Amino acid sequence: MGINHIELRHLRYFRQVAEERNFSRAADKLHISQPPLSRQIKLLEEMLDVQLFRRTKRTVVLTEAGAHLVKVVDRLMRDIGDVGPLMQAVARGEVGELKVGIVFSASMYPRFSEVVRLYRARYPGVRMIFKEVPYDRGMELVYNGDLDLCFQRPFEAREEDSKIVCQIFVDDYVQLCLPRQHRLARKKAVDIGDLRDMLFLVNPNQTRSPMFEQLQKLAHKAGFFLSVYQDTANFPVLANLVAAGYGVAFLPPSMSDAAHGEVVFRSLSGLKREACHQPLVVAYRRGDDRLPLRNFLDMAKLGRKARSI
Secondary structure, three states: OOOOHOOHHHHHHHHHHHOOOOOHHHHHHHHHOHHHHHHHHHHHHHOOOOEEEOOOOOOOEOHHHHHHHHHHHHHHHHHHHHHHHHHHHHHOOOOOOEEEEEEEHHHHHHHHHHHHHHHHHHOOOOEEEEEEEEOOHHHHHHHOOOEEEEEEEEOOOOHHHEEEEEEEEEEOOEEEEOOOOHEEEEEEEOHHHHHHOOOOEEHHHHHHOHHHHHHHHHHHHOOOOEEEEEEEOOHHHHHHHHHHHOOOOEEHHHHHHHHHHOOOEEOOOOHHHHHOOOOEEEEEEEEOOHHHHHHHHOOOOOOOOEEEO
């Protein structure tokens, strides 16, 4: 019989004898008779192929191997004692991992940092892994299981969207973004004709949106075509390009801080408000009931009855 046959009771018996330094007292504490206890200790020594005690008529002394085993057994018993609370914490979603994707503009919203801070304080045993994602890859990464959830902007429907839930985290609308010193910044509302000679800075996501379609129609009606610079830049980068005088863009007003307040936001006459709807959403897999995720959604007030898009 070898080391693989050691049972927890053998270690408990050994620890009691080591503490009492006496087989009779140890047997009393364990509520067994002394001969079976002596046999189990002898068996443990045979399985480990070491001597654990030096026995005399009056006392029992730990050998060097026995003293080391005491430390091992104490550590093991502490770990075993932690198993119950640990499993209960796992069952409550207080231990685990949460992979979170974010588009860069998500970090500009105070509510994002607030929810993350509250979640970290409530569930410190959950390891949060953050990954910045391109504006158009969040759903793909969630769908493939590379992310548990993603903060992103909505974009055109794709085949896997039926397996993804998108819920509004921050309701937001884009407006015309201009340099603070621009001549049109003095107006409360801008006409499309005022933008005839402007360069429009957009990312590909926006070119597929109802807003861009309306912009094209308004420009066509005013007798010109939009001059468009299309790039993969995120909203904060576009806001800074506007601040630098490179062109104009349609961005959420919350991006003002990203451009250090050097931009202003104005409405565009004739552009319907619903076409400018650009909320920040949270996307996650439908039917994913893992508790770290569900606890996060609940804390962000994104439970099953929350508003979806």
